[in-house]
Amino acid sequence: MVSYDELHDPNAEYTMRELSSETMGATGERGGSRDVEITDVQTTMVDGNFPWTLVRVYTDAGVVGTGEAYWGAGVPELIERMKPFVIGENPLDIDRLFEHLVQKMSGEGSVEGVTVTAISGIEIALHDLAGKILGVPAYQLLGGKYRDKVRVYCDCHTANEADPQACADEAERVVEELGYDALKFDLDVPSGLEKDRANRHLRPGEIRHKAEIVEAVTERVKDRADVAFDCHWTFSGGSAKRLAAELEEYDVWWLEDPVPPENLEVQEEVTKSTITPITVGENRYRVTEERRLIQNQAVDIIAPDLPKVGGMRETRKIADVANQYYIPVAMHNVSSPVATMASAHVGAAIPNSLAVEYHSYELGWWEDLVEEDVIEDGYIEIPEQPGLGVTLDMDAVEEHMVDGETLFDEA
Numbered sequence: 001m002v003s004y005d006e007l008h009d010p011n012a013e014y015t016m017r018e019l020s021s022e023t024m025g026a027t028g029e030r031g032g033s034r035d036v037e038i039t040d041v042q043t044t045m046v047d048g049n050f051p052w053t054l055v056r057v058y059t060d061a062g063v064v065g066t067g068e069a070y071w072g073a074g075v076p077e078l079i080e081r082m083k084p085f086v087i088g089e090n091p092l093d094i095d096r097l098f099e100h101l102v103q104k105m106s107g108e109g110s111v112e113g114v115t116v117t118a119i120s121g122i123e124i125a126l127h128d129l130a131g132k133i134l135g136v137p138a139y140q141l142l143g144g145k146y147r148d149k150v151r152v153y154c155d156c157h158t159a160n161e162a163d164p165q166a167c168a169d170e171a172e173r174v175v176e177e178l179g180y181d182a183l184k185f186d187l188d189v190p191s192g193l194e195k196d197r198a199n200r201h202l203r204p205g206e207i208r209h210k211a212e213i214v215e216a217v218t219e220r221v222k223d224r225a226d227v228a229f230d231c232h233w234t235f236s237g238g239s240a241k242r243l244a245a246e247l248e249e250y251d252v253w254w255l256e257d258p259v260p261p262e263n264l265e266v267q268e269e270v271t272k273s274t275i276t277p278i279t280v281g282e283n284r285y286r287v288t289e290e291r292r293l294i295q296n297q298a299v300d301i302i303a304p305d306l307p308k309v310g311g312m313r314e315t316r317k318i319a320d321v322a323n324q325y326y327i328p329v330a331m332h333n334v335s336s337p338v339a340t341m342a343s344a345h346v347g348a349a350i351p352n353s354l355a356v357e358y359h360s361y362e363l364g365w366w367e368d369l370v371e372e373d374v375i376e377d378g379y380i381e382i383p384e385q386p387g388l389g390v391t392l393d394m395d396a397v398e399e400h401m402v403d404g405e406t407l408f409d410e411a
């Protein structure tokens with residue numbers, strides 16, 4: 001019987017554009033501490049409020065880089081399949097290794113989906129590694145700093161998410177007790193008036209209910225916090241336009257993902273119909289897809305998810321394209337402190353950074369996963385330590401690992 005691995009030989013020649021160091025002639029000595037080879041890649045999954053896929057890249061110099069991939073079925077398996085393509089390579093060649101992985105995985109959907117997610121996890125670990133090898137913080141690899149600290153917005157939830165006053169109370173608590181001046185609430189919450197949620201049409205009473213939530217929250221924290229509202233791709237184009245128009249009188253930071261993601265023309269029409277700022281981008285992959293939203297001006301704010309979209313340099317590229325259209329970047333983020341800090345480094349290095357999301361305030365142990373402090377008073381101060389500047393607390397990783405996972409090897 002033929003095995004799965006024989007059927008899916010990771011060394012099969014899918015592409016003529018071979019970008020290994022040998023075929024590219026990038027094997028020459030560099031001197032100093034820069035002659036380093038990757039020796040292993042390992043993953044382990046932590047059971048956070050999402051299954052965080054932590055990645056470690058090991059080298060023959062004893063230096064280890066830590067990264068994280070956005071969650072998704074098959075991501076650890078894909079990283080395992082990519083391992084032969086990076087072992088023996090110099091981790092300082094981040095761009096070439098990224099492109100090498102895209103090319104080698106091109107038979108397995110490299111340009112979109114979980115393959116890009118898996119590559120993102122390795123790419124972040126390479127930035128941590130390169131920073132440690134060169135003795136510089138990761139933001140330095142991205143062109144240096146625009147700012148010392150990056151603003152964080154807190155994704156908020158309540159037990160009764162459809163109650164405008166409960167949402168306003170939670171907004172007040174998060175501002176006053178947790179110190180954030182930027183928040184997000186879900187707006188795709190049931191009003192009790194829905195007849196049929198499959199058709200995406202909002203009844204007038206549903207729009208009034210959503211406006212009541214927005215009014216209660218924004219009025220309560222007015223002048224103390226910016227507040228965004230997320231619709232999770234729920235509504236028809238017509239309903240989204242009516243909702244966005246209804247919200248124009250309130251202080252809405254942005255309205256996120258009002259329509260489904262497939263149809264760019266509908267997205268563009270909704271965005272251009274309203275002065276309510278529209279944010280989209282977390283479920284697109286690579287600069288190629290985000291570019292379509294940007295150059296059609298189908299967004300007012302672009303929201304790539306760094307450990308999903310292609311990693312740190314890909315997010316920098318997206319920010320650069322967005323900057324050509326004067327569009328700010330609000331990084332979607334549901335990750336552990338590792339990818340959150342990767343997002344913060346990019347946020348420090350790009351001119352048009354608006355904020356980075358924090359989605360785990362109800363978890364209680366998010367920050368325990370690393371030894372350093374990460375978010376303080378609603379901001380992430382960019383560390384000056386080499387690499388990402390966060391160190392996994394292996395006891396915490398072990399305590400929260402998904403059942404059946406194995407803890408990382410020592411360096």
Ligand SMILES: [Mg+2]
Nearest residue numbers: 230256257282
């Ligand atoms: Mg969202």
